[in-house]
Amino acid sequence: MLIKLFLALSGISPHIKKLLWRQWYQFLAGHHQTKDWSFMNYGYAPLHDHSDMVKLDEADEPNRYFIQLYHHVVSAVDLTNLDVLEISSGRGGGASYIKRYLKPKAVTGVDFSDKAIRFCKHTHDVDGLSFVEGDAESLSFEAGRFDVVINIEASHCYGSMETFLGQAKKVLRHNGYLLYADFRNKNDVAVLHRQMERSGMKILRREDITPNVVRSLDLDNQRKLLLIRAFFQNWLVKPFQEFAGVKGSKIYTGFQSGTMIYLCYVLQK
């Protein structure tokens, strides 16, 4: 019921969609301060062998699939000594992983939820890692400030994809990279591709990783069900299971049936 209402209202206008998503993420950051919950994506798992398995410290193991999504997307570029911006950094786990493991000079996470930013500042105390409040569609950083922009599973919340791409391009230096991942309804995949083509940046790579995302959702299903039961009051269990993409959820069945597609892009300015 709640989900149907959310989807119906967000279909009214891009402005309302953006407003609703902001309220949702503010709610999550304000009410669920659990420090070991620092990712909000569907994850990535290799299909056959272990070639994509990232080596992780034991403390990061519970977040393996979320981290593997980040790793898969960002490993397109060697980040050593680069200045990196993550747009829509959420609860900060991805930015923290990148800074601790991939040796960039600095990582800045930006998100439009001030509560999520406050959470990140308290939770991730890592040298060279910082978080600031900001809107993906109106960034206040100077032009050409970053070598790489990362954007993971967030652009479906934005009011205008074109505006976001324009902002990402603006803050990138010449030849800088946009490393991107998100899902779309299969009818909107061509629209997304056109938006990428018209961004003024070169498309270096495009990849459909839907099967890897489904595998990640399968492998992490049981753990998520237990965590959701432990974290949330009864009335929030169902909406949160939908949000987390557990087996049987609308998004999970969409990925499985091919009506929802999960894509990665590498763009260069």
Ligand SMILES: C[S@@+](CC[C@H](N)C(=O)[O-])C[C@H]1O[C@@H](n2cnc3c(N)ncnc32)[C@H](O)[C@@H]1O
């Ligand atoms: C599904 S979460 C993904 C978070 C993170 N990238 C991860 O993978 O864990 C989407 C995030 O996008 C942020 N977001 C949505 N619209 C935004 C906007 N217009 N500007 C900045 N952040 C936005 C939300 O606050 C939320 O933290």
